[in-house]
Amino acid sequence: xxxxxxxxxxxxxxxxxxxxxxxxxxxxxxxxxxxxxxxxxxxxxxxxxxxxxxxxxxxxxxxxxxxxxxxxxxxxxxxxxxxxxxxxxxxxxxxxxxxxxxxxxxxxxxxxxxxxxxxxxxxxxxxxxxxxxxxxxxxxxxxxxxxxxxxxxxxxxxxxxxxxxxxxxxxxxxxxxxxxxxxxxxxxxxxxxxxxxxxxxxxxxxxxxxxxxxxxxxxxxxxxxxxxxxxxxxxxxxxxxxxxxxxxxxxxxxxxxxxxxxxxxxxxxxxxxxxxxxxxxxxxxxxxxxxxxxxxxxxxxx
Amino acid sequence: xxxxxxxxxxxxxxxxxxxxxxxxxxxxxxxxxxxxxxxxxxxxxxxxxxxxxxxxxxxxxxxxxxxxxxxxxxxxxxxxxxxxxxxxxxxxxxxxxxxxxxxxxxxxxxxxxxxxxxxxxxxxxxxxxxxxxxxxxxxxxxxxxxxxxxxxxxxxxxxxxxxxxxxxxxxxxxxxxxxxxxxxxxxxxxxxxxxxxxxxxxxxxxxxxxxxxxxxxxxxxxxxxxxxxxxxxxxxxxxxxxxxxxxxxxxxxxxxxxxxxxxxxxxxxxxxxxxxxxxxxxxxxxxxxxxxxxxxxxxxxx
Numbered sequence: 001x002x003x004x005x006x007x008x009x010x011x012x013x014x015x016x017x018x019x020x021x022x023x024x025x026x027x028x029x030x031x032x033x034x035x036x037x038x039x040x041x042x043x044x045x046x047x048x049x050x051x052x053x054x055x056x057x058x059x060x061x062x063x064x065x066x067x068x069x070x071x072x073x074x075x076x077x078x079x080x081x082x083x084x085x086x087x088x089x090x091x092x093x094x095x096x097x098x099x100x101x102x103x104x105x106x107x108x109x110x111x112x113x114x115x116x117x118x119x120x121x122x123x124x125x126x127x128x129x130x131x132x133x134x135x136x137x138x139x140x141x142x143x144x145x146x147x148x149x150x151x152x153x154x155x156x157x158x159x160x161x162x163x164x165x166x167x168x169x170x171x172x173x174x175x176x177x178x179x180x181x182x183x184x185x186x187x188x189x190x191x192x193x194x195x196x197x198x199x200x201x202x203x204x205x206x207x208x209x210x211x212x213x214x215x216x217x218x219x220x221x222x223x224x225x226x227x228x229x230x231x232x233x234x235x236x237x238x239x240x241x242x243x244x245x246x247x248x249x250x251x252x253x254x255x256x257x258x259x260x261x262x263x264x265x266x267x268x269x270x271x272x273x274x275x276x277x278x279x280x281x282x283x284x285x286x287x288x289x290x291x292x293x294x295x296x297x298x299x300x301x302x
Numbered sequence: 303x304x305x306x307x308x309x310x311x312x313x314x315x316x317x318x319x320x321x322x323x324x325x326x327x328x329x330x331x332x333x334x335x336x337x338x339x340x341x342x343x344x345x346x347x348x349x350x351x352x353x354x355x356x357x358x359x360x361x362x363x364x365x366x367x368x369x370x371x372x373x374x375x376x377x378x379x380x381x382x383x384x385x386x387x388x389x390x391x392x393x394x395x396x397x398x399x400x401x402x403x404x405x406x407x408x409x410x411x412x413x414x415x416x417x418x419x420x421x422x423x424x425x426x427x428x429x430x431x432x433x434x435x436x437x438x439x440x441x442x443x444x445x446x447x448x449x450x451x452x453x454x455x456x457x458x459x460x461x462x463x464x465x466x467x468x469x470x471x472x473x474x475x476x477x478x479x480x481x482x483x484x485x486x487x488x489x490x491x492x493x494x495x496x497x498x499x500x501x502x503x504x505x506x507x508x509x510x511x512x513x514x515x516x517x518x519x520x521x522x523x524x525x526x527x528x529x530x531x532x533x534x535x536x537x538x539x540x541x542x543x544x545x546x547x548x549x550x551x552x553x554x555x556x557x558x559x560x561x562x563x564x565x566x567x568x569x570x571x572x573x574x575x576x577x578x579x580x581x582x583x584x585x586x587x588x589x590x591x592x593x594x595x596x597x598x599x600x601x602x603x604x
Contacts, residue, residue, distance in 0.1 A: 054332030
């Protein structure tokens with residue numbers, strides 16, 4: 001009898017993803033990376049005329065900014081702080097003894113000033129605030145980085161380290177809500193152009209605990225977050241491959257992002273989950289990119 | 303009187319690097335990233351005919367493999383372990399209270415299964431070992447990832463999160479030492495082609511503590527590590543922008559990398575410090591890539 005081989009196993013067998021022994025932590029083959037690079041070039045073409053400022057932050061951010069962001073209030077279970085050994089030679093000998101004996105040696109590690117970036121735009125807000133007031137016409141930024149979320153899972157679309165491409169808009173309410181609508185329309189068109197069936201739905205973030213349910217309900221009621229859903233591992237429970245978030249003036253007020261006329265900036269971000277989009281393409285068109293439909297290959301590789 | 307403005311300040315002022323408030327942790331402008339991308343394409347052209355297998359690991363690796371690697375013996379001060387909150391709702395309330403009071407909240411974080419990658423090739427060895435024996439002709443791999451080293455510094459060439467491109471060769475002693483020599487020759491030629499003055503010298507890793515001095519001396523005496531040095535912040539104290547490492551059969555024995563004829567594989571790796579190379583180019587040719595010498599621009603952008 002045929003075993004039902006899971007999508008993750010098929011990705012491992014094909015070599016597109018490479019096991020590391022940790023759930024949600026995978027190597028990528030050159031072919032997998034080629035799909036991500038091709039989709040990023042598509043994003044560049046679609047968004048390129050908008051004049052966004054490209055900034056690339058590394059996969060870690062200043063812990064002080066992370067603390068101020070409020071992330072530990074909302075998603076404490078997902079955050080990753082970076083810790084290091086800060087001892088002397090004697091401490092080092094104890095550490096090695098502890099490791100040799102197979103005991104937990106990590107308790108002596110001390111938190112550094114760095115936290116893994118939870119979403120590509122987190123380091124942006126304090127960076128822009130430091131520059132001073134924004135012009136009334138606002139600001140537009142193009143970001144990409146590896147992001148970390150501590151949620152081990154055997155769903156290949158839920159990885160602990162994954163890349164997020166983002167555009168962030170800051171300005172008047174009218175400007176940033178128009179920006180969000182523009183990218184919702186563009187996102188649907190882009191996915192259709194690469195042969196993916198999509199729907200857009202209102203959504204909420206996975207806020208922690210019972211108190212988080214109120215935050216989630218509030219977010220849904222106010223239509224602050226939309227997601228673009230595509231089948232990856234299931235046609236029923238689809239995967240969010242893009243998100244469209246309107247922060248009202250909450251981030252502007254928190255970080256001191258002001259327009260030249262004195263108004264607090266509204267902000268919105270649109271994010272592409274690059275691994276999820278690549279996985280959606282492999283799920284829809286098969287694991288060999290050479291056999292993908294000609295029209296899809298043309299959009300991605302010209 | 304003119305102040306001597308440091309290279310790091312000039313990089314901040316030009317916007318090529320972006321301050322984050324943490325030493326050695328910087329954002330990069332689109333122009334900075336364009337130089338890295340161009341240099342990577344040059345690497346692709348020079349190494350492309352060799353048929354290396356491209357693998358891209360995320361910036362974190364399995365902690366069990368990290369522990370086995372022996373990194374904590376040699377460089378405990380540089381490692382970064384990833385820790386997360388693993389508590390319940392009550393723990394969360396305590397955590398938030400702790401943060402509100404401005405106290406250290408990080409002590410309650412627990413180590414996850416993930417450690418930040420210290421060098422791009424660390425996740426490779428266990429991955430290849432798992433595949434079984436290597437052909438006698440060996441294996442060749444093309445890697446790139448963000449790497450972490452906890453060494454806060456105001457030297458822009460010493461960043462805590464930086465990218466390393468690597469080729470790793472596994473096989474007979476003759477094969478891997480030939481590979482290393484090939485890339486030493488290629489590296490010198492590549493740097494000369496982009497107008498950088500280079501020298502190659504024997505080197506050693508920054509092993510921890512007094513016992514580490516023995517390891518360092520041994521590494522130098524056996525010519526196991528060479529570095530390609532280029533002026534970045536100083537013409538006197540040059541910066542290692544490439545390294546060429548021969549591991550003998552130490553990694554082969556540790557990870558169980560065997561050739562089909564039963565011999566333990568020898569291994570060698572050549573690494574490009576991508577941020578350092580970009581900084582060397584900016585230091586040599588100025589902060590505006592449009593004004594770089596025509597022959598250098600031609601090599602990088604065609």
